[in-house]
Structure formats: structure tokens, C-alpha cells
Amino acid sequence: MVTSNPALAQLGGYPLASLQDLANELRADGRPLHDFSIGDPDEPTPASIRQALVDAVGPVSRYPTAAGQPALRAAVAGWFARRHGVEVDPTVHVVPSAGSKEAVFHLPLAVLDAHGPRRGVLWGDPGYPVYGRGALFAGGVSDPVTLTAQGGWRLDLGALPTERLAAACMVxxxxxxxxxxxxxxxxxxxxxxxxxxxxxxxLASDECYQEIWFDVPAPSVLEACDGDMTGVLAFVSLSKRSGMTGYRSGAIVGDPELIARLKLLRPNIGTASPDFVQAASITAWDDQTHVDERRAIFGAKRDVVLGFFDEAGIEVSGSDASFYVWFRAPGGDDAAYAEALLLERIVASPGRAFGPAGTGWMRLALVPTVEGCQAAVVRWREAISSGRLPS
Ligand SMILES: Cc1ncc(COP(=O)(O)O)c(C=O)c1O
Structure with missing residues (x-):
């Protein structure tokens, strides 16, 4: 038998798979399902971005370069200057990515010495599972740090023992x-x-939700660098900002020495976005109006859900930005509450799907339209008042 990469066996099943199976069974009967489970909202990609893509499809198809079109790197730099007041040089500080996910997964390949003493990759639990998986496949050690409601779900490096920091190469x-x-x-x-x-x-900062803020604009780690980006990278993405999850486009910005390493590594992988996607991405980075409009839509959905949770006495934590609302599972068991919600045709994610520290909590992704959120809340309220859901 052909040998297998042991990292595959360490993955376990996809955490939300059984919930999705159940949701698909329910969907098959054709009646409405209020699906708040996957972070892929229904709002369309702005027409100008779609048109830029179509206009860029030429008669001859060529390989895109991993370094990306200079105009795309310039567009990312322009957006950083306007949005964050950070000056970045598109020739040395920026490399485009095919969305954040592959960039997150591949980063350890540029920094992790699989035979050295610092094989750890630190990341927050609950969190995006790809941080740990990228570490494993690069021959490293996934080292999740427990986050708590009391700690504001912040990963504080200062609270970790020195030995743990010394065993890690990145966070x-x-x-x-x-x-x-x-x-x-x-x-x-x-x-x-x-x-x-x-x-x-x-210090690798995944900032893909940076444009979905409500009260205060979310800062970038690069604002905290005061011009010296040594040892720091920011990962930005058009997926959530511009409704472009299917385009696969983002960028890695920061320390020129690390960007140079990524420019060495990434041509070997073959993840450069096609040139027509890069053209559409330039249009997206150059425009802020559609971003403000999207933010207003997510704000309206969030108001519907937060208003209902307040009325129902459901405890909300975090939920200051992004299109996620995080709440304590009434009754205490997130898996049981997710199942009970499913019977009401509402799909939400149990917090444990994002790591053990999420147990007891639930995540709603504000995917349905505003009207869809209102309809879900009507059903949810009725289920609580009839005693089918714990309060
Ligand atoms: C925290 C986090 N990082 C990265 C990604 C990947 O985003 P992209 O579409 O840019 O690959 C996601 C997607 O949901 C995410 O939640």
C-alpha cells in the first residue's frame, strides 16, 4: 500500500459535517430553511467588479505570475494608505494571494523548520482550523491557545509561559x-x-473581516508597526469585503524580508489568481462605496438578531464586528441547542466546531437577507414561547 501523510489522520472529520448533512435532508423538502451556518453571505458581487472580470477575459490564456500584476499590488497599497494610513511599497511589501485560506495554509512552509526546536504554531481556540492544519502539514506542531469570554477572546502573548513562546516560530x-x-x-x-x-x-494577522465593523473601524496590525514591519504580516482578502468568496483573491502585506521568501516559495505552489480575477480585484480594491453599502446591510441584519437576543435574554459575547454573532447556548449544551434549532429549521454552528474552548457557545453567520433574519427570529421566538427551545 502507498504510504500516507500522518497529518491526514490527525485531521479528524470535518466538524460541521453531521449538522450540514441534517440541514441538507431538511432542505430537500423544499420548505424554507434559515441557514446561518457558513460564512458565505447571499449578497451579490457588485456589477462593476463582475464587469471588470468579463472585460479582462482575452482570447489567449496565459499563466498568471505568483508576484501578481504590478497594478494589483499598487491597488492593494493604495487601499492600505486610504483605509489604514499605512504606506506600503507595492514592489517589496505586497504579494497577492488566491484568497486568505491558501495563504494561511502555506505560510508555515516559509518559516517553519520541521527539524528545528521551534516547530510550534500558536493560534486562538476557538478559531479558524486552517491555522493548525497548515502547521501540521508543514511538519510543525499546532499549539492552540485557549481564549475566553472574560479575556475578550483575545490571544495575549504576554500571558503565555516563555518556554511555550520559545517552542514556537509563529503566532x-x-x-x-x-x-x-x-x-x-x-x-x-x-x-x-x-x-x-x-x-x-x-506575528501573522489574519484580517479578512477587517471591513465588517460597526462602531469603530477595525485597525490593521500594520498601523501598530509605525513604519517598521519587521516580523509582521497582514493577510487581507476581498472575499468578505467585496462579496468575492468565489473569485479567490487577497494579499499578504508586511515585512519585506518575509515577502521576499514568499515570492521564492509561492511560484512553486501554483496558487496565483488568474489574470482576469486580478483585474476584477483591482476594481474592487479601488472602490470603497460598495464596502460601505455591504457594511450597512450586515449592520441591519445584526440589529435584528441582537435585538431579539436582548429581548429573549440570550447572552451575547464578542460580536462587535465581522458578520458573526456569538452567543451562549441556552441550556448550556451547544450541540443539543444546534439540534433543537434545526428542528425549527434554523441552522447555527455549535461553538465546539471551532475548538474545545467554543463549547457552550454558538455562532450565527449573518448569511440570510434582512427579511430572512426577521423570519428566522419570528420562528425562534415562537419556539421559545411554546417551550420547544430552552430560554
Ligand atoms: C478567519 C478566516 N480566515 C480566512 C478565511 C478564508 O477566507 P478567504 O475566502 O479569503 O480564503 C476565512 C473564511 O471564512 C476565515 O473565517
Missing amino acids: WINYPHNPTGATVDLGWYREQVAIAREHDLL
Whole structure:
């Protein structure tokens, strides 16, 4: 038999698979299902972006380059300057990605020495599972750090023992945070940058929800660098910002020495976005109006859900930004509550699907339309008042 990569056996099943199977069974009867489970909203991609893609499809197809079109890197740099007040040089600070996911997965290949003493990759639990999986496939050790409601779901490097920091080569941070929607401020970023540098850790900041904020614009870690990006990378994406999950487009921005390594590594992988996607991405980065419109739509959905939770006495935590609402499972058991909600034709994710520290919590992704959210709330309220759901 052909040998197998042991990392595959360590993955376990896909955490939300059984819930999705059940949801698909329910969907088959044709009646409406209120699906808040997957972070892929229903709003269309703006017409100007779609048109830019169509216009860029030429008669001859060529391989895209991993370094990306200079105009795309310039568009990312322009957006960083306008949105964050951070000057980045498109020739040395930026490399495009085919969305954040592959970039997150592949990053350890550029920094992790699988035979060295610092094989750990730190990341927050609950969190996006790809941080740990990228570490495993690169021959490293996934080292999740427990996050708590009391700690604001923030990963504080200063609270970790020195030995744990010394055994790691990098740390993932992700604010606004999936799954909790928690946010951080510039002061927190400054502290983490300082601690990471003191311990020679790469600080990788996954900022794909950065444009979905409600009260205060979410900062970037690069704002905390004051022009010196040594040891720091920000991962940005058009998926959530511009409704482009299917296009696969983002960028990695930061430390020029690390970007140079990624420019060496990434041509070997073959993940560059096609040139027509890069053209559409330039249009997307150059425009902020559609982003403001999308934010207003998510804000309206969030108001519907938060208003209902307030009325129903359901405890909300985090949920300051992103399109996720994170709440304590009434009755205490997130898996049981997710099943009970399914019987009401409402699909929500049990917090344990994002790591053990999510147990007892639930995540709603604000995927349905505003009207869809209102309809779900009517059903949910009725189920509580009839005693079918615990309050
Ligand atoms: C925290 C986090 N990082 C990265 C991604 C991947 O996003 P992209 O579509 O840019 O690959 C997701 C997708 O849901 C996410 O939740």
C-alpha cells in the first residue's frame, strides 16, 4: 500500500459535517430553511467588479505570475494608505494571494523548520482550523491557545509561559475574530508586536473581516508597526469585503524580508489568481462605496438578531464586528441547542466546531437577507414561547 501523510489522520472529520448533512435532508423538502451556518453571505458581487472580470477575459490564456500584476499590488497599497494610513511599497511589501485560506495554509512552509526546536504554531481556540492544519502539514506542531469570554477572546502573548513562546516560530492572530466577532484596538496590537519581536516570533494577522465593523473601524496590525514591519504580516482578502468568496483573491502585506521568501516559495505552489480575477480585484480594491453599502446591510441584519437576543435574554459575547454573532447556548449544551434549532429549521454552528474552548457557545453567520433574519427570529421566538427551545 502507498504510504500516507500522518497529518491526514490527525485531521479528524470535518466538524460541521453531521449538522450540514441534517440541514441538507431538511432542505430537500423544499420548505424554507434559515441557514446561518457558513460564512458565505447571499449578497451579490457588485456589477462593476463582475464587469471588470468579463472585460479582462482575452482570447489567449496565459499563466498568471505568483508576484501578481504590478497594478494589483499598487491597488492593494493604495487601499492600505486610504483605509489604514499605512504606506506600503507595492514592489517589496505586497504579494497577492488566491484568497486568505491558501495563504494561511502555506505560510508555515516559509518559516517553519520541521527539524528545528521551534516547530510550534500558536493560534486562538476557538478559531479558524486552517491555522493548525497548515502547521501540521508543514511538519510543525499546532499549539492552540485557549481564549475566553472574560479575556475578550483575545490571544495575549504576554500571558503565555516563555518556554511555550520559545517552542514556537509563529503566532496567528485574527481580529475581527471568527467565530466570536471580537475586536482589538491599536494598543493591543502594539503590545503583541513588541512581545512577538522580543521572542523572534512571526506575528501573522489574519484580517479578512477587517471591513465588517460597526462602531469603530477595525485597525490593521500594520498601523501598530509605525513604519517598521519587521516580523509582521497582514493577510487581507476581498472575499468578505467585496462579496468575492468565489473569485479567490487577497494579499499578504508586511515585512519585506518575509515577502521576499514568499515570492521564492509561492511560484512553486501554483496558487496565483488568474489574470482576469486580478483585474476584477483591482476594481474592487479601488472602490470603497460598495464596502460601505455591504457594511450597512450586515449592520441591519445584526440589529435584528441582537435585538431579539436582548429581548429573549440570550447572552451575547464578542460580536462587535465581522458578520458573526456569538452567543451562549441556552441550556448550556451547544450541540443539543444546534439540534433543537434545526428542528425549527434554523441552522447555527455549535461553538465546539471551532475548538474545545467554543463549547457552550454558538455562532450565527449573518448569511440570510434582512427579511430572512426577521423570519428566522419570528420562528425562534415562537419556539421559545411554546417551550420547544430552552430560554
Ligand atoms: C478567519 C478566516 N480566515 C480566512 C478565511 C478564508 O477566507 P478567504 O475566502 O479569503 O480564503 C476565512 C473564511 O471564512 C476565515 O473565517
